[in-house]
Amino acid sequence: MNAASLRCEGVSVRFGALTAVDDVTLDFSGEGIQSVIGPNGAGKTTFLNVLSGRQRPTQGRVLRGERDITGTSAHQRAREGIGRSFQITQVFGGMTVFENLRLARQAAAFRLQPFWRPVESYEALAERAEAVMEEIGLTRLRDQPAEQLSHGDQRALELGITLMTDPAILLLDEPLAGVGEQEIEQTMSVITRASRGRTVLLIEHNIGLVMRVSRRVVVLHQGAVLAAGTPEEIRSNQAVREAYLGGEYDAGP
Numbered sequence: 001m002n003a004a005s006l007r008c009e010g011v012s013v014r015f016g017a018l019t020a021v022d023d024v025t026l027d028f029s030g031e032g033i034q035s036v037i038g039p040n041g042a043g044k045t046t047f048l049n050v051l052s053g054r055q056r057p058t059q060g061r062v063l064r065g066e067r068d069i070t071g072t073s074a075h076q077r078a079r080e081g082i083g084r085s086f087q088i089t090q091v092f093g094g095m096t097v098f099e100n101l102r103l104a105r106q107a108a109a110f111r112l113q114p115f116w117r118p119v120e121s122y123e124a125l126a127e128r129a130e131a132v133m134e135e136i137g138l139t140r141l142r143d144q145p146a147e148q149l150s151h152g153d154q155r156a157l158e159l160g161i162t163l164m165t166d167p168a169i170l171l172l173d174e175p176l177a178g179v180g181e182q183e184i185e186q187t188m189s190v191i192t193r194a195s196r197g198r199t200v201l202l203i204e205h206n207i208g209l210v211m212r213v214s215r216r217v218v219v220l221h222q223g224a225v226l227a228a229g230t231p232e233e234i235r236s237n238q239a240v241r242e243a244y245l246g247g248e249y250d251a252g253p
């Protein structure tokens, strides 16, 4: 089984009369960043929730490799290497960057198995925390309380907390939200680095950025896939330009 194989078949989510996700079939297998774009209310978050296990689809299947995981919980999926970035509420503000990382793996293990006993030594956890800290570029802030970090650095720490469990697949819903203009490049480079050897699914409304970092872009429109392809293919897709990119987006040279 491909370690980073994740796909869905015929996924729909209905909330009463509203179809938030409409018969979506996509394969996200393989390394690198793939992005989901679309206007507000297009169903992006709901779709990501179906992949992460937070939202049960009304119809369709989610597959990890050949295994049908449609009915499994978010915690079970985390154990199978499907990580999603946690919001800031998962970060302990009074604790340092290092302590947040060190405890992340224990906290995840405890959620999975409350009668958990430590299998990893303090040293092993500390070593892993140091490695992740390096990866997310926060070594310089090792002993800073998390609440004192800039938005961009907090986002990097959230990502680091997810990386502590070493997921093969990362699901990121607008990870740049709240990050200041001057920090966007830095935060994005942390995500790009984390995408090496991993499958990353990114929801992001900054189209210019999406086009630059993604190997594939999926456009959702009213819950359905309007188009999927390379950034070049999406830029030149007539249906996408009419329905979504329109005048808002300058396709560039």
Ligand SMILES: Nc1ncnc2c1ncn2[C@@H]1O[C@H](COP(=O)(O)OP(=O)(O)O)[C@@H](O)[C@H]1O
Pocket (backbone or CB within 6 Å): 015, 018, 020, 038, 039, 040, 041, 042, 043, 044, 045, 046, 047
């Ligand atoms: N739990 C819910 N109950 C009812 N309607 C919902 C729920 N979650 C999302 N929706 C609706 O589903 C549609 C898609 O929402 P969402 O997935 O958040 O879109 P996006 O992330 O693309 O902005 C919207 O019309 C939204 O109002």
Ligand SMILES: [Mg+2]
Pocket (backbone or CB within 6 Å): 044, 045, 046
């Ligand atoms: Mg959303």
